[in-house]
Amino acid sequence: MTDDHILAVGVDVGGTKLLGAAVDATGVIRERTRVTTPVGDPDGLVATIAGIAGELGPDLPLGVGVAGIVSPDDTVRYGPNLDIRDLPLGDRLRAELGTTVTVRNDATVALYGELRAGAGRGSEHVVMLTVGTGVGGAVFTHGTLVEGRNGMGGELGHIPIVDGGRRCPCGNRGCLEAYASGTAIEERARERLRDEDGSSALRDVATDALDGKAVTLAALDGDAFAHEVLREAGYYLGVGMVGLVNVFDPELVLVGGGAAATAAPILLPAALEVLGDRLLGIGHRPLPTVVAAELGDDAGVIGAALLADDAAGAT
């Protein structure tokens, strides 16, 4: 078997798009497809994934990452953006395809992709935070993915960092997500544009175009106001990292998600500054490396495929 042999098929089910890929032994995508996610349609979701598996790699192991709570028996307990509850996705796909099927949370498969084929190669202890519309995450410690008893481990966006603070979409106050997500960056920019004077290119952006990405682009273009808004999010990302590094003592912290590719040059130094100031025992330990993830949107399909290949090898 050569390294460019296709090992497995990976599928990444997001709230809007569904990616599929045929992945080789080096974690490289050999063929890919992208469709709109069937939302609120469990049968359609099963049929779509089965169709992609049949097209890209019939008879190969199939790995699926899903934006939602996935229990260890490959059942999607709750996918809020997919409008799905208690779908035994693994069993349904196995019955349909007759192959090994592994279903996991989307952040978990993305971390696994980075571990095997991206920025996490060779690391044994890695915390990954994904900054996009929300803040997600996953953890690999002592060579094991932290999934927990019900498959709900790694919900790093909902660590309370400012008890009683800003409202989070989850309904609580003060979660990391309420301070460091793309949505939070957008909200803070709007608040500060309203409450503060100062000039900013963001004042010329149409109201409905003002989002986290617009703030990032302005900041990278030298806008001091936008830069400050982004540094504030990076500061809170750092506060979250202080807790997580105190808990896991990893050698590597990865920042992935939509923001990683673009906002990392501003977010990461701000976060590192907090980590360097506040980590426990800072004189007696090395700081972990903090870098952007490498695989972008491909991390999920690559990780899902490689996890499925592992599972097939283990049986």
Next chain:
Amino acid sequence: MTDDHILAVGVDVGGTKLLGAAVDATGVIRERTRVTTPVGDPDGLVATIAGIAGELGPDLPLGVGVAGIVSPDDTVRYGPNLDIRDLPLGDRLRAELGTTVTVRNDATVALYGELRAGAGRGSEHVVMLTVGTGVGGAVFTHGTLVEGRNGMGGELGHIPIVDGGRRCPCGNRGCLEAYASGTAIEERARERLRDEDGSSALRDVATDALDGKAVTLAALDGDAFAHEVLREAGYYLGVGMVGLVNVFDPELVLVGGGAAATAAPILLPAALEVLGDRLLGIGHRPLPTVVAAELGDDAGVIGAALLADDAAGAT
């Protein structure tokens, strides 16, 4: 070999006292000793531990738990309360005794004791918080103790929960320890006695006798003011648990340390209330069980001995 055969010797090195015990295969202590910890005296510490090992179980594996940062090579990097830095305790003891020696952080060995012989028996995912002078902790996930790259994992007391909040002994603001430790309970009681009117039995306690224990005893005795102070600490303990349970998704949260035996009936219900309100996906997962640890001050020596026995069996 019967179950009452002595397996190993455990030693627990605290900032004031040093406990030693001969432990059998069921995790029961068959013989014990207790001396004052030699502080700022590395040679004295090595000699004291070697003496205890020689007395309780010459030729048996020796496990040592130390209040401080212990690296995976059994070196005490930093023990602030012991005034020790970079002491290769494992190597020194192995040279002296010729037996298997395992050195770990004190919270790690205490959790291991609870896992094998206490409240954690049979669990695969456990978060333990120890509430004493400070707040410590340790984590067992997917059957592995979370020690991290440098042996500094599990520093649960220094997760930021109120960024910019109360000052913590570690120098930062807003750590869990600054809100839920015995010291924090004492400080809050003093502040509220000063700032609020209301009657309380604590007003009759001599100033230098007013500590976390006095608050707990008054609360258990029905003092409403003291009860409220303790519930506040329990609330923040719960805020910390929300983050930790979102991260690890454990089936069990243990509360140990000096407070566990006495304050648990007030701290734990307050913490559970927060957990039940704020845990992510609360309708789609069971709440973890939250209980007091069982072994008290013995957890460390028992866990250290059983870890050393495991290490001896593995070689």
